[in-house]
Amino acid sequence: MSIQPHQPERVERRMSPRDVRSVQLPRATMLRPGYNDVEVDRFLDRVADELARLHADKAELRDQVRALQEEVAGAPVPEAPSDQAVRILATAQQTADSYVAEAEDFSRQMTADARAQYEEQVRRARENAGAIIQAAQEAAARMTAGERPATVDAPPRSTQELEEQVAYLKAFGQACRTQLRAYLEALLVDVETEWGRAHPGALPPSAPRGIPAGSSRAPAPNVALEAPRDDNGGGDEGAGSGQQSGVGRSVR
Amino acid sequence: MDIPAMRASFAKAAAAGDEAPLYFYSHLFLSHPETRRLFPVSMAHQRDRLFQALGDVVAYVDDLDRLVPILQALGRDHRKFGTVAEHYPAVGASLIATLRHFDDEWDAALEQSWTTAYGLVAQVMVEAAEEASGQPPWWDAEVVGHERRTIDTAVLWLRPEPEFPYEAGQSVSLETDVRPKLWRYYSPANAPRPDGLVEIHVRAYDGGPVGAALVRRVGKGDVLHLGPPVGHIAFDAESDRDLLLVAGGTGLAPLKAVVDHVARIGPPRRVDLFVGSRTEERIYDRADLERLAEEHAWLTVTFAVSADDLSPLEQGDVGEVVVRHGPWSSRDVYVAGPAAMVQDTTTRLVQAGVRPERIRSEVFAPSRLGPSLDGEVTE
Structure with missing residues (x-):
């Protein structure tokens, strides 16, 4: 009943203990009408007490529900999965x-x-x-x-001999280069005279064959390996071996 | 909290081997399906790590000075996995369900102990995560350069967004969308630069899912995720002693970062970098290292090959070559590479008179899941 004071406002449309206490029953007649006032008042008190007790219980239960709800929300384990599901x-x-x-x-x-x-x-x-x-x-x-x-009888070659050979090889290489250039120039001249003013780059590969072989036969192939192949066409490979023998000889 | 009783009940679950974490994760995913997406497709490695981490917690539970920093690091690191505070009670409930399942003598007192203990663990982790909320949980990093250097090694340049603070010699965990939820540790190969770019060296180990993807599938324009950097090789930037750096494989990365640190920040000192490899063609960063050696008079780079007779480079295991070039007793020494190489090199250096406390090393191995205790996964 100590809870009673703060209940009424919250249950306006329902009968509160106060509603019962303040109820006014109309009287039927002027002389000794209706109920005994004292009895009615006592009854109303009892109704009010009962209602108050019910409200108190209800409030307590509501608090409990709220507490439980909070607990559930704090640890949201809706329902533990079954062992079978886990398996x-x-x-x-x-x-x-x-x-x-x-x-x-x-x-x-x-x-x-x-x-x-x-x-x-x-x-x-x-x-x-x-x-x-x-x-x-x-x-x-x-x-x-x-x-x-081959020169086992001869004394070991001196530095001077070697230098001479190196000089010879250099000169030989230079000579080869010069002759190749001469050969190429001759070739170009021939091409221009014999084939008209064709661009050298457009020459068919067989062009060199038209050159008289005698003019620069030996040295030209010598240097062919140094120069890009396509400049010389196919004819020089056979003579290439001549170069090696030539070099070999000169080393000796 | 009854710690001996908790240890006993944990031992029972741990004795069940893979069964216990398997039960735990199945229970967790059934009761909280939303947690499944925080994990990779294959859970095999995850399960090992869970019980390893829990084992650490149980082992140090009465040594809070040691446990709390580990938990704080874990809590901070877990942000990159997408873990939020609401996940912690879910994990706790499944953990207790698992322990109960594997313990015949489970009782209310034990449940109370575990609930209290887990509550504390979660609280420390959640608080650490909240304290770290000033920095992003992870950084997006665009791949702005990707070079395949050898058949199985690539060098990547990343541009993290926003600015990514780290120091030379630290490690960074990294994830690619091609292999979701698989985080691997790599070391930046440069000190922080004004343009913010981070250089990463990746070796694709045979069958390794992440490395292979980073070397062969990820390309320019892809975006990777970086976790917060963790200190590892513990580069002593304060020391001004001359340096000896010995690298094997992609262990080169943190050592190149040290070279970069000396170049950018100093203090000036002599640096000798030895890079070991099996064959000459496997030296994946040679051109850049030679460029650095040319730019910096204080830097000497020596390459060594251990199984390449025809190479004109120094022959022999890199440790052997280093010792041949000694003495190194006045140097700070950093060694990084495969376990065998690190072991061999440190042993030889100690034999050659280098004080062991001057030698720091880092092992580079397949699947660098994380540097030992920190960075471990507890869920």
Whole structure:
């Protein structure tokens, strides 16, 4: 009943203890009409008390509901998943995990194999290159070393001799270059006279064949290897070997 | 809180092996489906990490001085996963359901202990996360340059947005949309620059999902996510001793950042950088390092190959080559690379008279999930 004072305002449209207390029952007649006032008042008091008790209970229950609602909101566990559901999800997750793991493993093997192959190829290529370089170096060594027996009786060549040879080779190279230039110029002149004013770049590959071979036969091919091939057409390769023998001889 | 009883109940769950975290995550996803998107497709590694992290918490629960900083780092780091305060009670409920499931002698007292303990853990993490709310949970970083340098190594330049504060030698966790929710640690290969660009060296380990994607699938214009930087190699920027840096593989990255730091900030000192590799063609950043050596008189870069007889470079394991060029006893030494290389190099240097406390090292291995304790995932 201590709660009573702050209840009334909140339940305006419903009968409050105060409503009952303040009710005024009309009287039927002027002499001794209706109920006994004292009894009626006592009854009304009891009704009021009962209502007050009900309101108090209700308020208490409402507070409890509110507290519980707050608790539920604070820890939102609507309902714990059943063990069966957990097991099903766990199995599904494990299956997914194993697929991912398999895919990763597959990719690991593939890339590892690819890498191994790649590295093997690179290694072989480098080995080949190394072998070729080494063979070339050995050949060079053999060429210089192998020539010695031919002059084994002669005293070791002096620096002066070597210098002379170098000078000779340089001069030879220069001569070759000069002759090639002369040959090319002659060729161009011939082309212009024989084939009209055709642009040299438009020459058919067979053009050089039309040149009389005698004019510059030996030296021209010598330098052919230094000059871009396409300038000279196909005819010079055969003579190229002549260059090597020539150089070989001059070294000796 | 009855700590011995909690440890006993945790041991029971841990003894169930993979079953326990499997139960935990299934329970969590069923009761809170919205948490599933915070995790990668495959949960296999995640499960190991959960119990490792929980094991740390249980182990240090009576050593708060040690535990609290770990939890704070965890809380801050979890922001990048998209974790918010509301997720913590959900995780707590599933954790307790899991412990209950694997414990025959579970009782109300134990449940109370765990609820209290978890409440404290969550509170520390949530508070740390809130304190860190001044900086973004992660940074978007556009790939502005991507160069494949060898068959399995790429160098990326990233432009983080907004400004990304870090220091030379730190590590950064990184995620790509191509491999969602898989965060991996990489080290910037430069000190912070005025233009904000961050250089990252990525090696694609065979079968590694993130590295391979970063090397082969990610390209210019893609956007990556960066987590907050974490200190790791602990570069001592205050020391003015000369430096010896020894790198293997992409361990070069943090050491190149140290070189960059000396170049940009100083103090001036001699720096000798040794870069070890199996073969010459695998040295993926040679041109840039040679450029740096040319620009800076104080920098010497030496390359070493261990399985390439034809190479004109220094021959031998990089540790061996370093010691051959010694003595280094007056230097601060930083070693970064694969575990075997780091081990071998530090051993040789110590034998050659370098004081062990002057040597700092970092191991670069496949799947750098995180630097040991910090950066670990607890959910």
